[in-house]
Amino acid sequence: MSGTERNGSQQPRSPISRETKQLYRSLYAYSSDAxxxxxxxxxxxxxxxxxxxxxxxxxxxxxxxxxxxFLLPEDVPIARRxxxxxxxxxxxxxxxxxxxxxxxxxxxxxxxxxxxxxxxxVVGILGISQDVTEQAQAVQxxxxxxxxxxxxxxxxxxxETLDKLLRMAEYQTGAKCSIRRYDQDVKALFNLAAPSxxxxxxxxxxxxEAGERGGACGAAVSRKEIVAVEDIERSQLWERxxxxxxxxxxxxxxxxxxxxxxxEVLGTFAMYYGEKRLPTExxxxxxxxxxxxxxxxxxxxxxxxxxxxxxxxxxxTGLPNRRYFQEKLGESIRRAHNGDSKLAVLYLDLDRFxxxxxxxxxxxxxxxxxxxxxxxxxxxxxxxxLARQGGDEFVVLLIDEQxxxxxxxxxxxxxxxxxxxxxxxYELFITPSIGISLYPEHGADPSALLQNxxxxxxxxxxxxxxxxxxxxxxNEAQDGxxxxxxxxxRKSLERGELYLFYQPQVxxxxxxxxxxxxxxxxxxxxxxxxSPADFIxxxxxxxxxxxxxxWVLRTACTQGKKWIDCGYEPFIMAVNxxxxxxxxPGLVEMIRSILQETGYPPEYLELEITEGMTLDVESASGxxxxxxxxxxxxxxxxxxxxYSSLNYLKRLPISRLKVDRSFVRDIExxxxxxxxxxxxxxxxxxLKITVIAEGVENEEQLAFLEENGCDEIQGYLFxxxxxxxxxxxxxxxxxxxxx
Numbered sequence: 001m002s003g004t005e006r007n008g009s010q011q012p013r014s015p016i017s018r019e020t021k022q023l024y025r026s027l028y029a030y031s032s033d034a035x036x037x038x039x040x041x042x043x044x045x046x047x048x049x050x051x052x053x054x055x056x057x058x059x060x061x062x063x064x065x066x067x068x069x070f071l072l073p074e075d076v077p078i079a080r081r082x083x084x085x086x087x088x089x090x091x092x093x094x095x096x097x098x099x100x101x102x103x104x105x106x107x108x109x110x111x112x113x114x115x116x117x118x119x120x121x122v123v124g125i126l127g128i129s130q131d132v133t134e135q136a137q138a139v140q141x142x143x144x145x146x147x148x149x150x151x152x153x154x155x156x157x158x159x160e161t162l163d164k165l166l167r168m169a170e171y172q173t174g175a176k177c178s179i180r181r182y183d184q185d186v187k188a189l190f191n192l193a194a195p196s197x198x199x200x201x202x203x204x205x206x207x208x209e210a211g212e213r214g215g216a217c218g219a220a221v222s223r224k225e226i227v228a229v230e231d232i233e234r235s236q237l238w239e240r241x242x243x244x245x246x247x248x249x250x251x252x253x254x255x256x257x258x259x260x261x262x263x264e265v266l267g268t269f270a271m272y273y274g275e276k277r278l279p280t281e282x283x284x285x286x287x288x289x290x291x292x293x294x295x296x297x298x299x300x301x302x303x304x305x306x307x308x309x310x311x312x313x314x315x316x317t318g319l320p321n322r323r324y325f326q327e328k329l330g331e332s333i334r335r336a337h338n339g340d341s342k343l344a345v346l347y348l349d350l351d352r353f354x355x356x357x358x359x360x361x362x363x364x365x366x367x368x369x370x371x372x373x374x375x376x377x378x379x380x381x382x383x384x385x386l387a388r389q390g391g392d393e394f395v396v397l398l399i400d401e402q403x404x405x406x407x408x409x410x411x412x413x414x415x416x417x418x419x420x421x422x423x424x425x426y427e428l429f430i431t432p433s434i435g436i437s438l439y440p441e442h443g444a445d446p447s448a449l450l451q452n453x454x455x456x457x458x459x460x461x462x463x464x465x466x467x468x469x470x471x472x473x474x475n476e477a478q479d480g481x482x483x484x485x486x487x488x489x490r491k492s493l494e495r496g497e498l499y500l501f502y503q504p505q506v507x508x509x510x511x512x513x514x515x516x517x518x519x520x521x522x523x524x525x526x527x528x529x530x531s532p533a534d535f536i537x538x539x540x541x542x543x544x545x546x547x548x549x550x551w552v553l554r555t556a557c558t559q560g561k562k563w564i565d566c567g568y569e570p571f572i573m574a575v576n577x578x579x580x581x582x583x584x585p586g587l588v589e590m591i592r593s594i595l596q597e598t599g600y601p602p603e604y605l606e607l608e609i610t611e612g613m614t615l616d617v618e619s620a621s622g623x624x625x626x627x628x629x630x631x632x633x634x635x636x637x638x639x640x641x642x643y644s645s646l647n648y649l650k651r652l653p654i655s656r657l658k659v660d661r662s663f664v665r666d667i668e669x670x671x672x673x674x675x676x677x678x679x680x681x682x683x684x685x686x687l688k689i690t691v692i693a694e695g696v697e698n699e700e701q702l703a704f705l706e707e708n709g710c711d712e713i714q715g716y717l718f719x720x721x722x723x724x725x726x727x728x729x730x731x732x733x734x735x736x737x738x739x
């Protein structure tokens with residue numbers, strides 16, 4: 001030991017070598033991340049070349065300027081709060097920030113602020129920022145695309161849709177944007193949307209001619225390509241409109257023609273800046289993406305009314321259809337619940353309508369339905385909501401003060417059928433039977449109200465037809481039968497009466513089996529198979545579905561692992577989750593435990609949920625992301641029959657959409673169903689979601705789905721639900737060769 005060590009004194013620290021300092025300096029200078037050095041007051045003291053590149057400013061321009069001055073106003077409060085925490089609590093903080101680069105574009109960064117300490121005092125902050133602009137913009141473009149699709153589906157006015165698009169583009173670029181409509185008859189451009197351009201400027205250029213003297217937009221129309229004007233003051237394209245542009249400090253303009261699928265110019269998308277400049281490659285790409293969304297909105301707007309009517313109106317009678325009525329009823333129930341008001345549902349079925357079809361043909365039957373719809377509409381007036389439920393069935397919704405007159409309305413409807421209908425030269429006398437259900441006495445949801453009104457309608461038919469009946473509570477015999485059914489269902493597991501059948505799911509490109517849906521069956525006692533429609537709602541209502549659902553998941557995973565161990569190639573095992581299952585707190589842990597216990601690969605487990613389970617998007621998305629973290633896939637079952645907004649599709653981790661069988665069933669004959677299925681497939685593919693159609697039973701349905709790009713199908717055409725041993729015999733997949 002040295003003498004110094006023997007005396008107990010510390011040795012002096014070795015100074016940092018010149019090489020080490022040079023290394024630190026190189027790491028700082030050549031880092032791909034933008035690095036900012038701030039003093040304790042938030043002023044920029046130093047920055048590396050990456051920071052200059054990202055911001056567009058030189059070090060001299062930024063030094064001694066407060067960092068907060070470059071942020072978007074909405075980000076300033078959170079930035080100050082985070083920096084204050086770094087200064088006072090001496091620990092790093094992460095933050096997402098946005099600012100305008102010197103050229104004007106939006107830059108989004110994920111930053112980490114690290115305190116610089118000297119003798120325990122924070123003397124500065126080191127900010128290390130990653131440029132996440134491209135990733136964030138991609139997400140925002142997808143979000144905007146989803147909003148456009150949703151707005152189209154809701155028949156949102158075109159101007160409102162385009163306004164949202166432009167505000168998004170302006171937020172990302174710092175430009176002032178506009179969309180203009182091209183009128184081919186007069187060869188001129190007219191304003192559609194321009195949220196940030198002055199009104200006086202828009203008025204001055206309204207009707208600007210297309211061509212080389214019509215500014216960047218006019219030239220873009222005539223050339224059918226992007227036109228970028230770096231300097232309006234010197235551009236010949238702006239000769240006629242230069243003064244008005246410069247008056248409003250518009251110094252540069254870029255315009256992209258909006259060209260439809262037929263090659264026709266719909267209009268232009270344009271961006272304006274207050275300084276002379278040309279677009280960057282990123283800005284051109286953003287312009288093209290935004291322009292695409294605008295084209296989509298404008299093209300769809302041409303047939304917006306047609307699309308809406310196809311989705312929500314009956315193609316034969318023009319009345320609201322079953323889907324529209326269910327959505328209307330669901331919304332009315334929510335309002336009635338909040339306002340403590342009442343509702344009534346009238347369910348009409350035409351008596352002996354089949355005789356008309358059989359004797360005069362379906363054409364005459366269709367004419368009769370149109371005449372009945374017209375007479376009912378005229379008789380009830382616009383204040384009562386009338387819809388065609390399907391076939392020869394109609395429904396009427398009465399709200400609040402109309403409810404006490406429900407029986408009077410039913411009698412009035414019967415009176416409207418006293419006069420004959422003229423069809424194909426014949427006078428036809430036809431009558432309806434009407435069932436009435438009331439909210440909340442006869443049900444608290446659309447399904448219950450319609451079911452009870454339907455039951456009351458059959459009671460009216462039993463009473464002799466051409467009359468109405470009010471829904472009544474179940475009688476004692478029905479109550480007793482329900483209690484017995486519930487008791488037997490409780491014992492079904494221990495008795496071994498529950499079974500899983502498997503129905504194949506088939507890919508269309510190429511045609512091959514890619515999965516199976518596990519379907520629950522109950523063999524009550526030794527002879528009676530109980531319909532799932534009878535016992536599954538009962539299991540859900542009583543809570544038995546939790547115990548049964550766990551058994552279903554475990555059994556399906558065990559069977560899937562058995563097939564894998566037998567050498568069969570793994571495929572998707574689809575299992576339905578009920579609403580009560582989805583809401584149970586321990587769902588994720590239970591599924592994790594089953595996967596570990598059975599050894600079934602989680603990536604081959606698909607959990608099917610219904611649209612109604614996603615109404616609370618925030619809660620649903622959290623649960624679904626936990627399930628996805630396990631490796632499981634998520635699909636939306638019975639898509640198109642629920643009440644959810646399209647907004648949820650882009651916010652949830654969905655792998656597949658299953659088109660409900662009600663749309664597939666009549667796809668050969670119902671143009672409305674065909675167009676709805678086309679729209680669902682197009683929308684899902686736009687969102688990168690796979691589409692599977694259920695209920696495919698014939699070649700015509702298959703041909704239509706193949707032609708319109710449906711990815712997968714399920715139905716009797718390729719296989720009925722069968723026990724596992726029979727399903728295994730029919731497997732067309734090849735066994736995996738043993739090692």
